Amino acid sequence: MYISEIELVNWKAFDHALLKFGKFRKSKNIGLVGADNGFGKTSLLEALILCLFGRDGMKDVGRGRQGGADGAESYDRFLERALHSSALSSGLQKMSVGVRFTTQDGEHLGVRRSWYFSRSGTHKAADEEVHLYEGEDEDLVEIPRSVDKVDFVRNWVATNLVPVSLAGFFLFDGEIVRQLADESMSSQVRRGIEGILGVPTLKELADDLEKYAYSRRREGGSADTAQLDAIAAEVAQLEREVAVVASALDALEAEYRTARDERDALTERLSALTGGAAFATLREVLEQRERVRVKRDKLRERVNEILAQELALALVAPSLAAEAVDQIAGEVSYAEWVRSRSQIDKVEELVTRVRDLSPNVEPPLSAAQTAQVLQQIREGWHKLWESAPAHAISAERHGYLSEAEKRSVLSSLRDRASGRIGEIVGVQEDIATAERELRKLDQQSANSAPEAIVADLREKLEAAQLRADDVSRRAGDASRSKAALASDLGNRKATLSRLSQQIGDASPARARADLAESYAELIREAIDAALPQHIEAVAFAMTEAYGEIAHKKVVKRIEIDPDCVVRLLGESRGRNLRELDQSAGEAQVFALSLISAIIRVSGFRFPIVMDTPIARLDSKHRINVLRHFAELEGQQLILLSQPTEVHGQYLDVLRTRVGASFSLSFTALANGQGRSKVVPGYFGEAL
Amino acid sequence: MKLVLSEGARLDFRASAEADAVNSEMQRRLGLSTRYAPARLAIALSLGLPFDESEITSVENCETGKAIRGETLFGTGQQLATWVALFVQADRTGTAMNRERLKLLVTFHWSRGIRLLSDRFKAAGGDFDKFIETLVSSVETGAEERQLQQL
Numbered sequence: 001m002y003i004s005e006i007e008l009v010n011w012k013a014f015d016h017a018l019l020k021f022g023k024f025r026k027s028k029n030i031g032l033v034g035a036d037n038g039f040g041k042t043s044l045l046e047a048l049i050l051c052l053f054g055r056d057g058m059k060d061v062g063r064g065r066q067g068g069a070d071g072a073e074s075y076d077r078f079l080e081r082a083l084h085s086s087a088l089s090s091g092l093q094k095m096s097v098g099v100r101f102t103t104q105d106g107e108h109l110g111v112r113r114s115w116y117f118s119r120s121g122t123h124k125a126a127d128e129e130v131h132l133y134e135g136e137d138e139d140l141v142e143i144p145r146s147v148d149k150v151d152f153v154r155n156w157v158a159t160n161l162v163p164v165s166l167a168g169f170f171l172f173d174g175e176i177v178r179q180l181a182d183e184s185m186s187s188q189v190r191r192g193i194e195g196i197l198g199v200p201t202l203k204e205l206a207d208d209l210e211k212y213a214y215s216r217r218r219e220g221g222s223a224d225t226a227q228l229d230a231i232a233a234e235v236a237q238l239e240r241e242v243a244v245v246a247s248a249l250d251a252l253e254a255e256y257r258t259a260r261d262e263r264d265a266l267t268e269r270l271s272a273l274t275g276g277a278a279f280a281t282l283r284e285v286l287e288q289r290e291r292v293r294v295k296r297d298k299l300r301e302r303v304n305e306i307l308a309q310e311l312a313l314a315l316v317a318p319s320l321a322a323e324a325v326d327q328i329a330g331e332v333s334y335a336e337w338v339r340s341r342s343q344i345d346k347v348e349e350l351v352t353r354v355r356d357l358s359p360n361v362e363p364p365l366s367a368a369q370t371a372q373v374l375q376q377i378r379e380g381w382h383k384l385w386e387s388a389p390a391h392a393i394s395a396e397r398h399g400y401l402s403e404a405e406k407r408s409v410l411s412s413l414r415d416r417a418s419g420r421i422g423e424i425v426g427v428q429e430d431i432a433t434a435e436r437e438l439r440k441l442d443q444q445s446a447n448s449a450p451e452a453i454v455a456d457l458r459e460k461l462e463a464a465q466l467r468a469d470d471v472s473r474r475a476g477d478a479s480r481s482k483a484a485l486a487s488d489l490g491n492r493k494a495t496l497s498r499l500s501q502q503i504g505d506a507s508p509a510r511a512r513a514d515l516a517e518s519y520a521e522l523i524r525e526a527i528d529a530a531l532p533q534h535i536e537a538v539a540f541a542m543t544e545a546y547g548e549i550a551h552k553k554v555v556k557r558i559e560i561d562p563d564c565v566v567r568l569l570g571e572s573r574g575r576n577l578r579e580l581d582q583s584a585g586e587a588q589v590f591a592l593s594l595i596s597a598i599i600r601v602s603g604f605r606f607p608i609v610m611d612t613p614i615a616r617l618d619s620k621h622r623i624n625v626l627r628h629f630a631e632l633e634g635q636q637l638i639l640l641s642q643p644t645e646v647h648g649q650y651l652d653v654l655r656t657r658v659g660a661s662f663s664l665s666f667t668a669l670a671n672g673q674g675r676s677k678v679v680p681g682y683f684g685e686a687l
Numbered sequence: 688m689k690l691v692l693s694e695g696a697r698l699d700f701r702a703s704a705e706a707d708a709v710n711s712e713m714q715r716r717l718g719l720s721t722r723y724a725p726a727r728l729a730i731a732l733s734l735g736l737p738f739d740e741s742e743i744t745s746v747e748n749c750e751t752g753k754a755i756r757g758e759t760l761f762g763t764g765q766q767l768a769t770w771v772a773l774f775v776q777a778d779r780t781g782t783a784m785n786r787e788r789l790k791l792l793v794t795f796h797w798s799r800g801i802r803l804l805s806d807r808f809k810a811a812g813g814d815f816d817k818f819i820e821t822l823v824s825s826v827e828t829g830a831e832e833r834q835l836q837q838l
Contacts, residue, residue: 234753303819304717308724313766314826315728316773317735324776398772400690400784405768412769424823431816480718487720 001109001161002636003031003607005100010084010092012043013666013676019044021660024102024636028659031638032646034683035664040676041640042173044664045611046082049171051097051113052157054128054150056164060171079115079123085673093117100138101161104605108138109160132156158198162606165195169598173611173640180594181587185566188591192598193534193564199527209520216513225510231496238489245482252475259468266461282445286465289441293469296434297476299427304480306424313416321413328406328413330393335403337388347381532562534601541597548628549596550589551620558593585617592625599632607636612645619649626653643683651682658687690784695771696763699754700790702726706798707752709805716808717815722753723760728822729800730770730793732807734777738795743780746794760793 002024008017017040021031035041049057055075083095098112110133117123130153132141143152158164168176169192180188194200217225267282351374358370365373388394398406442465446458539560546558559567592613599608608629614622626646629637630653639646639654646654661682668674680686702710706729713725761770774792775784782788811818 300815304719307717307819307822308719308721308727311822311826312724312727312731313769315731315822320735320773320777324772327776328772397775400692400775401768401772405692408765409769409772412765413772424819425827428816428819428823477718480720481715483720484714484718488714488722491722 001101001103001605001607002029003099003609003638004102004108005098006044006048007096007098008044008047009097010087010095011047011097012082012084013040013674014043014678015084015086015675017044017676017678019660019662019678021636021638025659026634028657029634029636030630030654030657030659031636032654032658032661032682032687033638033640033664034643034646034662035640035676036666037642039664039666041642041664042611043082043676044640045171045173045609047097048099048609049167050079051099051111052161053164053167054113054130054153055125056154057167060168060176076123076125080117080121083115083117083121083123084675086669086675088117088119088121093119100133106136107134108136109134110138111157111161134160162604163195163198163201165198165200166598166602166604166606169195169595169602170604170606171609172595172613174613174615177588177591177595177613178616181591185590186560186564188594189535189538189560189566190531190564192594193531193538194527196534196598196602197527197530199531202523202527206520206523209516209523213513213516213520216509216516228496228499231492231499235489235492235496238485238492242482242485242489245478245485249475249478249482252471252478256468256471256475259464259471263461263464263468266457266464270457270461285441285445289438289445289465292434292437292441293472296431296438299431299434300476302427303424303431306427310416311424313412316416321416325410325413326391327393328398328401328410330391331396331398332403332406332410333389334392334394334396337392343384344382347378350381351377531564535560535562535564537601538594538597541600542593545593545596545600545628546590549593549621549624550586551624585621588613588617589621589625596628596632599635605634607638608632609638609640611640612642614650615642615645622650623653626650630654630657655687658682661685661687690771690786690789692768692771694786695761695789696756696758696767698757698786698790700757700760700793700797701751701754702794702797702801703746704750704752706801709801710752710797713801713804713808716813717818721759723755725801725804726755726760726797729804730796731800732803733796733800734773736799737779738799740780740782742799743791743795746798747791749794749798751794 002021004021004023006017006019006021008014011017019031019033033041033044046061049060053060058075058078061078079095084092087093087095094114094116096112096114098110101109103109110131112131112133114129114131115123116127116129130149132143132153133139134141141156143149154164162170168180180191194203263286267286271282354377355370355374358365358373398409401409442462445465446462539558542560543556543558546555547553554570555568557569559569561567610629614625617625622645626639629635661680663679663681663683664676665679666674666676701707710722710725710729713719713729714722717725719725757767761767771789774789774796777796778784778788778792807821808818811821
């Protein structure tokens, strides 16, 4: 496609400028715009970039990039500075840039972006309007209400014209080339290829997904996640410990079997020397010993059980328990007394009954006596409930307990040190008894073999028995330890499972966060996978371009590896000419070769607009650059040039291909500002 | 908010981080299958000893260990009611009992008590049987004192 028209209204030094490039022909593919420095040449390039890309284009606006770190602020401030100096004083508060394109098929596409300002010249982000045009009749493209306008325009431009990630490769000035050349070769290449793939947009998407994931996780509260992680770590640690103990237990069991086999072998040998009876006695003794040992170990387990259950309560200081009993019993008593006070109301009933019975009293009572008796009954009755029992306590400390619970607690505290503690003692005694029996059996086993002949064997047997006992005890400890760890592990796993469930259920946002993160990772992986596929095409195109532009024909081939590391290979293969120092000019040649390669590999036929990128090149390179870009197949090239750049021999390279030429003239105004105008012809020469 | 007994079963109780580590160590040294076993012994040892409010506040913001639910640490029904009653009775500072106060008291007694338990175990030379003997004899001594008081 090609640019057929550019219109500027109140842009920089232009109150109005219209450049018509006419119909494109392959042989007349160059538009030439000449201007001295400061006459508006760079302003034209900037106008194109910001018209097409708006705020997104600020990264490619040379002078804009030198502004503040906040791109948003620099865009609005840039626009405020761009408003034509006389606009506001003339009551004009609008600035616009319009570009018309014609496609290969003869269809028209257009973009017009307008910016509005306050009377004082302030621009705000919302004061911007974009109109898009399509079709032979250049119909206005309707932007659906339901979509974001900025996104729609961005996508429309990317689809129909060129994506913003590639803008810097089609619309550039010497500053952009210089900055590109200052980067390492690999980062230049990576930037170019990422531009082709639209990677910056994808990376932005991946970043947005990760930010979304982060904010969703924060909504759900990081504490739960941190708690989950902590418990998961505990579970992992416990599993490791269980594995270690289990492994130790296996080893101990194997050791026990060895020790037992050794003991049994010695027993048999000893028995063979001592005869059948002794053998039977010894075997019986040893078997009995084993039984007693097992019993003792079970008793120890029982002690563990009681220790964990009843002993704890029994250990509570008796004074505290007694105090609690007195307090709670006192509260119960008081409550009973309060309830029973309702009986006071029954006194009249009692008095009535006694009065009714009084005629039966012998000797009979007088009326006064009867009245006195009844009164005394009343007084005595009241006295019964006048004051609470001595041990009753009205100041309640255990109000959280119901009366039934209080009675239950009293029972528990009164019984706590009885029975079960005695059981511990009994069990301990049984253990002691078992230990004594073990010692006795050991002695018996020692005595049952003939001393003189088998002393050595007996010694060995005792040692083997001790070893077996020791291993058995250690295995018992390990077994208990493993049970304790396993129990703890079970609890932790249950907690982990419960928490995971809670987090999953209570916070679906976390699931979304996980999904968003997985998409972000997928995008990054896709980028990494797609990059190498384009590297070869770019390397090939770069080799061609470099070969045409560089006048030192030292570099025969450019190779780029999957990590975008560049090798410039000379005649003798394997020699990487990057080891040679590159001059600034040579670095720019490399950068321009990359630009050319990206343009060709990208597949976009967008016009190239160059603003004097050749100023710092020597004459040979300048000629090569101009010729190379002018002769890119089917490509419109709009050159913005100073008179000292594209002139003489350099102009001669392009002359026959120039389809339209303009100059920018500048007039200084009384207010210190100026006005630029477009005049036909390149510095007075009609080309 | 005033304490409700049934809530106590659902509360999470913790010792200080340091004490929790000792609790785990004691559980393993004694070969006990549950964390609450040494915890109960520890709490029992501490409950009868005096304390003042400054000792309670000292554990208020300390780093804490793993949680145990009330129904696990103290049991349910009569067991739970009994333990809570002992905590309430032992708190002579006059502070109103509520959930937060109970949690704080448990942290304090558990942390203090586990050190006492550990000391007793060390005093018994790390010998399981001897350790049990000392615990049982301290219970018996207390029972005898009570009987003497009743005479």
